[in-house]
Amino acid sequence: MTRVLVVDDAQTVRLYHRELLEQDGFQVEEAVNGLEALERLAGTTYDLLLVDVNMPRMDGYTLVRHVRENSSDPGVPVIMVTTEGAATDREQALSAGANLHVVKPVQPEALLLQVRLMSGALS
Amino acid sequence: MPLVRRDADDNLPGEERRENQRDRAGLLEQLQDPRPAARRRAAREIAGDATAMDAICNALEIETDAGSRHAMLTALLVTGGERAKARLLQLLRSEDAGLRNGAIEVLQGMPGLAGEYMDGLLSDPDSDVRIFAVNILESLRHQRVPEWLQQVLQNDDHVNVCAAAVDVLTEAGGPECLPALEALPQRFPDEPFVDFAVRTAVRRIQGPGGSHGQ
Amino acid sequence: MGSELRDGVASPGLSGEDFARFREFYYRKTGNWFDEAKRYYVDKRVLARMGITGCDSFREYFVRLRFDADGSELQALINSMTVNETYFFREEYQFQCLVRSMLPEIAGRKRPGDTIRIWSLPCSSGEEVYSLAFYLLEYWPQVDDYDVELIGSDIDTAALDRAREGIYDRRPVHALPEAVLRRYFRRLPDGRHQVLESIRDSVRLTRVNLQDPLETRAYRGFDVVFCRNLLIYFDDAARRRAAETLFDALKPGGYICLGHSEFMSRISSLFRPARFPEAIVYQKPEEADQ
Ligand SMILES: C[S@@+](CC[C@H](N)C(=O)[O-])C[C@H]1O[C@@H](n2cnc3c(N)ncnc32)[C@H](O)[C@@H]1O
Numbered sequence: 001m002t003r004v005l006v007v008d009d010a011q012t013v014r015l016y017h018r019e020l021l022e023q024d025g026f027q028v029e030e031a032v033n034g035l036e037a038l039e040r041l042a043g044t045t046y047d048l049l050l051v052d053v054n055m056p057r058m059d060g061y062t063l064v065r066h067v068r069e070n071s072s073d074p075g076v077p078v079i080m081v082t083t084e085g086a087a088t089d090r091e092q093a094l095s096a097g098a099n100l101h102v103v104k105p106v107q108p109e110a111l112l113l114q115v116r117l118m119s120g121a122l123s
Numbered sequence: 124m125p126l127v128r129r130d131a132d133d134n135l136p137g138e139e140r141r142e143n144q145r146d147r148a149g150l151l152e153q154l155q156d157p158r159p160a161a162r163r164r165a166a167r168e169i170a171g172d173a174t175a176m177d178a179i180c181n182a183l184e185i186e187t188d189a190g191s192r193h194a195m196l197t198a199l200l201v202t203g204g205e206r207a208k209a210r211l212l213q214l215l216r217s218e219d220a221g222l223r224n225g226a227i228e229v230l231q232g233m234p235g236l237a238g239e240y241m242d243g244l245l246s247d248p249d250s251d252v253r254i255f256a257v258n259i260l261e262s263l264r265h266q267r268v269p270e271w272l273q274q275v276l277q278n279d280d281h282v283n284v285c286a287a288a289v290d291v292l293t294e295a296g297g298p299e300c301l302p303a304l305e306a307l308p309q310r311f312p313d314e315p316f317v318d319f320a321v322r323t324a325v326r327r328i329q330g331p332g333g334s335h336g337q
Numbered sequence: 338m339g340s341e342l343r344d345g346v347a348s349p350g351l352s353g354e355d356f357a358r359f360r361e362f363y364y365r366k367t368g369n370w371f372d373e374a375k376r377y378y379v380d381k382r383v384l385a386r387m388g389i390t391g392c393d394s395f396r397e398y399f400v401r402l403r404f405d406a407d408g409s410e411l412q413a414l415i416n417s418m419t420v421n422e423t424y425f426f427r428e429e430y431q432f433q434c435l436v437r438s439m440l441p442e443i444a445g446r447k448r449p450g451d452t453i454r455i456w457s458l459p460c461s462s463g464e465e466v467y468s469l470a471f472y473l474l475e476y477w478p479q480v481d482d483y484d485v486e487l488i489g490s491d492i493d494t495a496a497l498d499r500a501r502e503g504i505y506d507r508r509p510v511h512a513l514p515e516a517v518l519r520r521y522f523r524r525l526p527d528g529r530h531q532v533l534e535s536i537r538d539s540v541r542l543t544r545v546n547l548q549d550p551l552e553t554r555a556y557r558g559f560d561v562v563f564c565r566n567l568l569i570y571f572d573d574a575a576r577r578r579a580a581e582t583l584f585d586a587l588k589p590g591g592y593i594c595l596g597h598s599e600f601m602s603r604i605s606s607l608f609r610p611a612r613f614p615e616a617i618v619y620q621k622p623e624e625a626d627q
């Protein structure tokens with residue numbers, strides 16, 4: 001089963017992503033901030049990370065940088081979700097190492113499509 | 124013997140204490156030391172000194188070492204006060220996500236402090252600042268918290284600010300928030316997420332068996 | 338129900354204001370935070386100290402506490418407030434992780450004859466730091482190749498005295514294998530067990546307040562820190578400070594073990610989680626400067 005880690009401090013967002021992805025056959029796990037995501041990543045691998053930017057303890061950019069630079073699975077696909085569509089957010093997300101940047105609130109069909117594509121669920 | 128005990132090699136026990144205490148001027152200077160470990164230590168030892176808040180914030184704004192940044196934020200948290208608060212609020216506008224979120228965390232830990240700034244923050248032209256204000260509200264113990272959140276739900280034009288408020292109410296809301304919550308999806312009819320979040324919050328507030336009315 | 342004062346009149350306990358002032362003060366000194374639910378716990382102990390010191394009112398006691406020059410009343414109060422509960426081989430999987438995973442890795446960065454420093458903070462009455470000693474001697478084959486320094490620290494001087502004495506009744510030793518009990522303890526005539534002198538002599542015990550940056554400043558260069566079941570008593574600010582102190586106490590690449598209900602991801606971004614087969618622990622990044 002294709003596994004996705006949802007990293008967001010907002011419980012409604014985590015729940016939304018969980019229901020959306022589970023309906024589509026994904027297995028979903030959650031983390032409330034970047035550090036908790038690293039704790040999970042230390043023990044297992046995922047097919048995709050769906051990551052918020054602003055979170056306490058460790059923000060999303062720092063998390064992605066850390067995953068790319070010194071984790072056991074540096075190539076895992078990452079989608080970053082930010083509040084604004086501003087060019088700087090997009091640049092920061094991509095330069096931190098995200099593969100894709102989407103803007104909140106997410107549009108469910110579009111997000112699902114991207115998740116399917118990037119997690120390899122379609123292949 | 125593989126286990127060795129060295130009593131004499133250093134001054135481990137805490138007994139030495141006070142003679143080591145450095146003067147304030149020395150510590151302020153040490154906040155600029157080129158070695159991060161020295162800056163960290165200076166921040167830790169100056170914590171509690173309300174007159175050092177500006178110096179710490181100046182150092183914080185150019186700090187690149189994560190550990191020193193952590194210690195400077197902690198010093199602000201431990202010390203509190205007007206000056207620390209005002210400077211932290213400015214950091215909400217930083218381009219640096221780590222600094223921004225560090226400031227939010229510290230402000231959240233200063234209950235009662237951010238209260239009088241809320242009205243201003245919630246009407247800031249930058250929607251991200253308004254979102255951070257809602258995040259701070261989450262852990263603010265202030266009687267006006269429900270009122271502020273309802274205001275956001277009724278008046279804020281930005282969907283993400285409203286969504287942040289719904290998220291806070293999911294955990295902290297009472298029955299008095301239900302009308303404002305239930306009216307929100309009509310303000311953003313094209314956002315399925317808002318509809319979902321509101322339904323979640325309403326369910327949590329009503330609790331098990333509380334779906335009366337429908 | 339308050340406890341009895343000297344003159345035998347039942348006291349109603351601390352007023353709401355007194356309680357608020359006391360807990361602020363105690364928090365500032367030790368990082369330990371008492372919520373409303375702990376009121377009876379605090380009342381009982383403060384009233385007992387008032388009785389012992391002959392203070393008739395909370396106000397009088399509080400003045401004495403705050404202006405007491407040598408800090409002896411504060412220490413006595415702390416000794417009565419702390420929760421010292423602990424036992425040998427508590428959360429044993431972490432000791433297993435130490436000898437099977439952490440130490441082999443640390444040793445890989447060192448040469449035979451080098452020193453490995455391990456800190457048990459808080460060590461309470463000694464069970465944790467002696468468990469470390471037993472575990473190393475019993476289950477780490479390379480122990481003879483290195484000089485291992487074990488240091489146990491706590492804020493509570495009465496607990497440290499018990500640790501120095503090393504005498505335990507049945508309860509704290511219940512989880513020890515029979516062989517360990519036989520090899521490292523002496524059975525006293527009254528049935529209790531005393532840790533062998535050779536072990537007690539090889540462990541250093543010190544009093545330290547983790548919340549005091551001046552007191553902790555000399556603690557440096559540790560390869561592993563066990564900091565278990567202390568952070569749960571702290572609030573957010575005190576936890577952050579504790580994390581900073583532990584960060585400075587560790588060498589880059591050094592490990593920290595927390596209690597099973599304590600998570601660094603809820604406290605501080607200074608450390609990185611490190612997953613071993615036996616446990617998740619936290620690591621000071623290798624690239625961190627000293
Ligand atoms: C429950 S015991 C934990 C003992 C052992 N680590 C374990 O997990 O079994 C908690 C200890 O923390 C100590 N303590 C409380 N505040 C402290 C502080 N600020 N600095 C150092 N030790 C402290 C108490 O004295 C007590 O002995």
